Amino acid sequence: MLLAAQPSTPTDRLDHEAVPLATVMERLNIGQSTASEIRQEALALLLAGYGHQNATADASYEPAPADG
Known part of the structure; x- marks a missing residue:
């Protein structure tokens, strides 16, 4: 999510607060x-x-639905 929120930002300049809690x-x-x-x-x-090479795959992550 961090990379997807800041795709053109160098890794050493990423801000974890770019993705709200x-x-x-x-x-x-x-x-x-x-x-x-x-x-x-x-x-x-x-x-x-x-690195950024994994950003596209990780951005689409959706957790499995919780059993309820």
């Missing part, structure tokens, strides 16, 4: 604390070398 919470069906952790961990992965 509410968006992460909604897309992944998780709480605020978990969304914050995931968003920060995603930025760390990007800074460690996970």
